[in-house]
Amino acid sequence: MRPSLLLLLLSLACLANTQHQALIDYLERRLLAIEDRISLWQEQTARYASDLRELKVQMVSQLEALDKEKEGLRIHLDSVGTRVDRVERELDYLETQTGAQPCVDVDDKLIEQQVSLVQEKHKNKYYQLSDCTDMISSIKAMKILKRVGGPKGVWTKDTGLNSGKIYIFNSTDQDTVYEFSSVQDFTRSTGLTLSKKLKLPMAFKGTGQVVYKNFAYYVSETEDKIVKFDLTSALMTDSAILPFQDFIPVYTLNSETLIDLAVDEEGLWAIYATRQADQYISLAKMDVKSLDIEQMWDTNCPRENAEAGFVICGTLYVVYNTQTPGRSRVQCVFDVNGLVSSDEAPLVYFPKRYGAHASLKYNPQEALLYAWDDGYQILYKLELKKKLEI
Numbered sequence: 028m029r030p031s032l033l034l035l036l037l038s039l040a041c042l043a044n045t046q047h048q049a050l051i052d053y054l055e056r057r058l059l060a061i062e063d064r065i066s067l068w069q070e071q072t073a074r075y076a077s078d079l080r081e082l083k084v085q086m087v088s089q090l091e092a093l094d095k096e097k098e099g100l101r102i103h104l105d106s107v108g109t110r111v112d113r114v115e116r117e118l119d120y121l122e123t124q125t126g127a128q129p130c131v132d133v134d135d136k137l138i139e140q141q142v143s144l145v146q147e148k149h150k151n152k153y154y155q156l157s158d159c160t161d162m163i164s165s166i167k168a169m170k171i172l173k174r175v176g177g178p179k180g181v182w183t184k185d186t187g188l189n190s191g192k193i194y195i196f197n198s199t200d201q202d203t204v205y206e207f208s209s210v211q212d213f214t215r216s217t218g219l220t221l222s223k224k225l226k227l228p229m230a231f232k233g234t235g236q237v238v239y240k241n242f243a244y245y246v247s248e249t250e251d252k253i254v255k256f257d258l259t260s261a262l263m264t265d266s267a268i269l270p271f272q273d274f275i276p277v278y279t280l281n282s283e284t285l286i287d288l289a290v291d292e293e294g295l296w297a298i299y300a301t302r303q304a305d306q307y308i309s310l311a312k313m314d315v316k317s318l319d320i321e322q323m324w325d326t327n328c329p330r331e332n333a334e335a336g337f338v339i340c341g342t343l344y345v346v347y348n349t350q351t352p353g354r355s356r357v358q359c360v361f362d363v364n365g366l367v368s369s370d371e372a373p374l375v376y377f378p379k380r381y382g383a384h385a386s387l388k389y390n391p392q393e394a395l396l397y398a399w400d401d402g403y404q405i406l407y408k409l410e411l412k413k414k415l416e417i
Contacts, residue, residue, distance in 0.1 A: 159292045159340035161411040162367055163357065168408040169378050172214050175404065179234055179283065179385035182404045183397045186290040186390050187240035194238050194258075195219065199283040200248055202230040206258070213404075228263040229254060233284030234335075234386040234399070239295060239315060246286045253286070253297075253318055267318035269311070273302035280334040280348055280383055289338040292391045296338045300330055308333065310343050310361065327369075328359035335387040337396065340414070342367055344375075352382040366414050380405065 176197035183194055193213045195205040205222035207213040212221050232248040242264070243256040251274060255265040269286070276282040277300045287298040297311040297320075308328045312321040328336075328345040334355065336345045345359040357375040360367055377384075381401040388397040396407040 160413045161292075161340050162342055162362075162372065162414045163339065163344065163375055164373060164410040164412040165375060166377060166407050167410040170406045170408075171380075172210070172404045172406065174402050175216075175218055176402055178382070178401050179281075180399050180402075181234050181236045181386045181388060181397075182399055183236075183238055183388040184390055184392075185238045185241065186388070186392065189392060190241075194243070195222065196231060196234070196236045196245070199233050200230055202227045204236075204243060204258075225258060225261055227254075227256060233286070234281065235284050235287040235298075237288045237290050237295070237388060239290050242315075244288050244295065244315075246288070251285060253288070253313075255318060265318055269297065269299070270320060271299065271301050271309075275300050275302055275305055275330075277308055277330065278333040278335060279330050280332060280350070281385060287336055287386075289336070289389065290391070291338040291389060292340055296343075298336050298338075298343065306330060308336070308343075308345060310338075310363070312363075322363075324361070324363055326359075326361040328361055333359075335384045337387045337389040339389055339391070339409075339411075342414075346377070346384060346387060348383045354379045355384055362414070377407065 176195065179199050181194075181196040184190075185192055185194070191209050193207040193210055195207070195213075197203075197205070197219075204225045204227060205219050206225055207216065207222050216222065227243075227245075229250075230248040231245040231254075232251070233246060236243060236245040238244075238258070241258050243258055245254055245256070246252070247254050247266070250268070252266050252268040254263055256262070257264050274285045277284055277287050277298055285299065289296045289298060293312075295313040295315045297313055299309050299311065300307070301309065304325060306329055308326050308330055309323065310326055311323045313319065314321055326343060326345075328343065332347045332349060333345050334348045336343060338344070341363045343361040343363075344357045345361075346355050347358045348355050355377040357372075358369070360369045360372040362368070381403055383400070385399045385401075386397075389395075390397060394409045394411055396409060398405040398407060
């Protein structure tokens with residue numbers, strides 16, 4: 028081999044070794060850079076994980092603190108609600124104990140003479156119209172007997188007799204009335220097990236049912252007429268369609284009831300409303316034997332927010348509430364003899380219970396209101412006074 032060729036081959040071998048070493052050095056540098064980046068990423072990831080753990084601990088601590096504050100606020104609100112109820116009761120008591128103070132000074136003797144003349148005039152007028160002289164002064168006591176049936180219904184005694192029997196109209200659209208021989212049987216009965224079932228000829232509608240002198244009076248579900256049902260013979264003895272048109276629910280908070288029947292010391296009444304006077308409640312006196320209408324009145328008691336009504340001595344009491352059930356109150360009074368008005372009558376509050384009254388049935392024999400409130404059967408003992416003592 029010639030020396031020149033050998034020299035060329037050696038030169039090429041040296042060049043190849045040099046390029047190979049340069050490539051190896053380049054790759055080593057790139058690997059070191061990648062390792063540095065991986066190490067930096069691991070450090071950052073560890074720091075982020077540590078920060079997240081600290082944030083989680085802080086959030087848990089803050090949530091626990093918020094839960095404690097929420098519980099404290101709830102307890103405070105409950106305390107405030109209790110105090111508000113107490114203040115309302117105290118205000119109710121003060122309103123019944125104190126009257127409005129005069130704005131100007133007037134001669135006392137002149138006032139006494141005028142009051143005596145007005146009272147004597149009212150007294151003479153009243154005794155010409157009626158022998159019943161009572162009106163509500165306050166709710167004296169309340170007793171919860173039990174809970175049976177659905178949210179709405181009627182329970183009552185026979186308001187014309189001292190038989191002691193209890194009658195249950197469960198729901199607002201049934202064809203059965205449940206009869207208990209006494210209050211004791213009703214309270215110790217498991218549900219309605221101790222009752223006697225009486226089948227009605229037509230299902231009732233709403234919560235307007237009453238029982239008077241062995242007869243049940245109710246509004247039928249299909250024909251909107253008054254049915255008179257003999258509880259002794261279990262037969263329908265009479266029915267009548269009231270001479271009004273376009274009935275609408277008499278209470279906006281109890282939309283199932285078109286006509287609410289009531290009994291007082293003077294007999295049977297119908298509380299109703301029509302489209303012709305859709306903002307106010309009307310009242311009619313009925314003949315218990317023939318179901319004829321004896322007389323009708325348009326009252327100034329609004330339907331809006333009304334939940335129930337009842338009649339005592341010819342005076343209609345309308346009970347109001349709110350869309351979210353709260354504390355019921357008698358806010359409108361209408362006396363057919365014109366001796367009592369809403370401005371003169373005491374503002375009567377019912378003790379706050381479960382919801383809103385589905386029905387209130389007055390028993391003149393006992394001066395009791397039989398109330399149905401969210402399935403609870405409640406008795407209200409009424410404090411009465413003479414109308415002329417206002």
